[in-house]
Structures are given as C-alpha cells and as structure tokens.
Amino acid sequence: MNEQHVFEGTDNAYGTSLSEQMKWLHEHALLRHPEVHRIAIALYDARHELLKTYVNSSDVQHPMSLYQKPLAASSSLTELATRHSTRVISDLASLPEPHAEHTRWLLEHGYRSSFTVPLFQSGVLFGFVFFDSRAPGAFDGALSLDLQIYVQLCRMSVLNVINLSHAVEGMVKVARGLAHLRDIETGRHLDRMSSYSRLIARGVSDHFGFGDEFIEHVYLFSPLHDIGKVGIADSILLKPGKLTDEEREIMKGHVDLGVQLVDEVMQDAGLGSTEYVSVMRNVVRCHHEFMDGSGYPRGLSGEALPVEGRIVTIADIFDALTTERPYKKPWSNEDALAELHRMRDAGKLDPRCVAALEDSGDEVRAIQQKFGLNA
Known part of the structure; x- marks a missing residue:
C-alpha cells in the first residue's frame, strides 16, 4: 500500500x-x-x-x-x-x-x-x-x-473540522469588516456561551450517548450561532430602542441567512455531507427554537429539535441574562437559573440540558471570571 x-x-x-x-x-x-x-x-x-x-x-x-x-x-x-x-x-x-x-x-x-x-x-x-x-x-x-x-x-x-468555523468567520469578516462583527457579538460573550455549551453537552453526554467528538464540535461551532446577523441592516441590528414588529420580523431572518451562509461555504469546500457540518447547521438553524414549538423560524418541537440546538439556546439565554445590556442590568446566576426553570416548566427548554448547566455551578463561575464577569 x-x-x-x-x-x-x-x-x-x-x-x-x-x-x-x-x-x-x-x-x-x-x-x-x-x-x-x-x-x-x-x-x-x-x-x-x-x-x-x-x-x-x-x-x-x-x-x-x-x-x-x-x-x-x-x-x-x-x-x-x-x-x-x-x-x-x-x-x-x-x-x-x-x-x-x-x-x-x-x-x-x-x-x-x-x-x-x-x-x-x-x-x-x-x-x-x-x-x-x-x-x-x-x-x-x-x-x-x-x-x-x-x-x-x-x-x-x-484541521478540516477546525477550519470549517474559520472559513465561515473569514467569509463574514471579508464581507462586513471586523468592527461590525464586534458590534454583533463580543468575543467574551462567544467565549462564555461556547464554554457553557460544552458544559451542557458534557453533562447530557451519557443520556444521549454523545462522545468527545460531538461535545467538541458543539463547543467549536456554537460561536457561529448568530452569524446570519451579518446580513441584517445596521439600522435594525444596532438600534438602541425597541424594535417595531416589522423590524423584529426582519431580525428573525438572521437564522435563515446564517444557514444560507454556512451552506455556501460548505458547498465551496465540498464538505456538505459530513456529520460535523450537520452539527454546525443545526446550531445556526435551531438556536431560536423551543421544545414546545413556539420558537422560530420553523417551530420545531420535541424530538424534532436537535440536541445541539437545545444546548446552544440555553447557553445563549443564560449568558444574555447574566450580562449587562443597554436595556437591563445583569441578573445573578440564581435569578437566571430561575428563569431557565420557568421556561423549562413551560415546556420550552430541555430539562436535562437545564440541569446540566445548573449542576456545573463552580465551572460556570470559573468561566465567568475568566471571560469578564464577576458572578
């Protein structure tokens, strides 16, 4: 040979x-x-x-x-x-x-x-x-x-896997510039939410039968969840006040824009059929879906919602709640977890994924301290 x-x-x-x-x-x-x-x-x-x-x-x-x-x-x-x-x-x-x-x-x-x-x-x-x-x-x-x-x-x-996320990020940077990307998502937010995503994936690995490969791909690709926002006009994306109903619908379009962007990059790379591309697509496609079907853009529910989507949704919500935004003060971890419990009890979030995050309290605090939050 x-x-x-x-x-x-x-x-x-x-x-x-x-x-x-x-x-x-x-x-x-x-x-x-x-x-x-x-x-x-x-x-x-x-x-x-x-x-x-x-x-x-x-x-x-x-x-x-x-x-x-x-x-x-x-x-x-x-x-x-x-x-x-x-x-x-x-x-x-x-x-x-x-x-x-x-x-x-x-x-x-x-x-x-x-x-x-x-x-x-x-x-x-x-x-x-x-x-x-x-x-x-x-x-x-x-x-x-x-x-x-x-x-x-x-x-x-x-490197084929690692460079997938770099290829998507690189395409966006060329299209819109680094300054705009910083306005979309700060680097520390992406560090925190991807780290939370990995904690959750590890916590539910036994139940869902995940191995290290899946866990690391969720960690690697979760920062790309909102990549479609690069196609949203600055007047909407950076608006300091409340969005109108029309603007909100335009903003929701960032999910399909993100999937389109990923598909174009993967098609150019000839990697559209790999399992790790499916994880990337599901992270982008499903991070605003809820278990009860009330999310968008497809209203997926129950088992139709991929686990990686459930994981990234919780990680993103938790970081949004515990960080300061122009319209709110940061919530404590306890209050943020209480809100996740409320959403879980309403059928929106996967109970096992919520529990996995809650059971990792010490690691959550270490992530927050490392990436710019004092929990």
Whole structure:
C-alpha cells in the first residue's frame, strides 16, 4: 500500500464522522503495522489551556473519553509542544510512580509502549496524536518514522473540522469588516456561551450517548450561532430602542441567512455531507427554537429539535441574562437559573440540558471570571 493510495482513500472517507475517519485510518495502518493497537487524538483548547480527549480508534470496548487536564499539568507534553519534538516511551510500566491518569488507563488496558506527536497549524499547537502498542519497545526502531504519514492524515482530518468555523468567520469578516462583527457579538460573550455549551453537552453526554467528538464540535461551532446577523441592516441590528414588529420580523431572518451562509461555504469546500457540518447547521438553524414549538423560524418541537440546538439556546439565554445590556442590568446566576426553570416548566427548554448547566455551578463561575464577569 503506497502513500498515494492512503491519501486517495482518506478523501473518500471525508463524508463520514471524524471518528469513522479515524477508524478507517487505523484499519489501514494495521495492514502494515499490526503492532499499532491504538490511535488517539487529544485537542488543545488554548482559551482554557486544557488538553481534551477527542477521537480515537482502539481494540478496547470502552475507550478513554470525557477526560481533560491542564496542559501545564503534564511537563512532558508541555516540553513536546515547546520544542516541537516527538516522544517514544518504550515501556510505560517503567515510568516512575505515581503514574498520571492517562498512563494508568493505558497500563490497565494492556498497552505497554507509546509514540506521541504534537500537532500544529502555522506554528500554533492544536493537539496531540498518540500511537499505543501492547508490545514493549514497539516504536524504538523505524516504526515511528513509518507512522509519519498517519500523523499528517490525522492532522489533515482534524484541521478540516477546525477550519470549517474559520472559513465561515473569514467569509463574514471579508464581507462586513471586523468592527461590525464586534458590534454583533463580543468575543467574551462567544467565549462564555461556547464554554457553557460544552458544559451542557458534557453533562447530557451519557443520556444521549454523545462522545468527545460531538461535545467538541458543539463547543467549536456554537460561536457561529448568530452569524446570519451579518446580513441584517445596521439600522435594525444596532438600534438602541425597541424594535417595531416589522423590524423584529426582519431580525428573525438572521437564522435563515446564517444557514444560507454556512451552506455556501460548505458547498465551496465540498464538505456538505459530513456529520460535523450537520452539527454546525443545526446550531445556526435551531438556536431560536423551543421544545414546545413556539420558537422560530420553523417551530420545531420535541424530538424534532436537535440536541445541539437545545444546548446552544440555553447557553445563549443564560449568558444574555447574566450580562449587562443597554436595556437591563445583569441578573445573578440564581435569578437566571430561575428563569431557565420557568421556561423549562413551560415546556420550552430541555430539562436535562437545564440541569446540566445548573449542576456545573463552580465551572460556570470559573468561566465567568475568566471571560469578564464577576458572578
């Protein structure tokens, strides 16, 4: 199997989820390197300085998931990122104790050696790829060099997802300019609401059967929820007073404008059929829908409303309530949660999503303090 064949095959796999792409890559790696029993990618979130499990393919029934830790807590990974270097561990069991949680998990599941590579875009760290084997010393020879093609394929697959949101943002910036975007949504609002969205997604992951991939895509794409506002006239968008009924209807049009914008960018990129594009579209399409069908623009209700839409709606409402606006003072977290309870009891919000946010009180306050609010 030559490298050209691998790249062409990967192109054919791009219509699937990233998890399925990772499985496909692993299967092809095993044909030449049967000692590679696990490939996993962790994302680095620079905003929170966290390293987070993302996608993997392995020979275990229950892979490591929903795990995160500060990158600074791992001196070895920090050094790899700083030096742009790789790491081979010939025998995980020989590492000094106490073992880190990730190392303990590997040993408990029978893995003995590992090869780790940091992933960069334009010199900026965005994650790590880990290759693990049940054989000690598996990566001591030429194998680490042979795996470089799979490192690059992993890098390309992840960047395809990360660059989706950048492509949409870039198109808007060219069309209307940075100053206007700042008026639409402040950066700190987007940081907070995307972080709340991730908290909620993690909190409901067991119930809905979500993995790390879905959670990170909600986090990555939630800042694009109001992207369609770029097509709304400034006289309406920036109006300090109350909108007229006619202006309100025009403002509601930002949802369909946003979906159109996403579809155009994705069509140009040839990525319209991927699962992560569906998450992006649903975030934009459904962030003003309610569970009882009273939202807009389509009046979706119940199970017809995608979970990512329910999540982003709650995160956006919560941040709007707890921040100062020209027409109101900021609400306390307690009062904002009481309003979410009222909307939940009225059938508008998903009860599990509301509970997931409420159960993350300490993390909510940490997000607020980090991104400009004193809760």
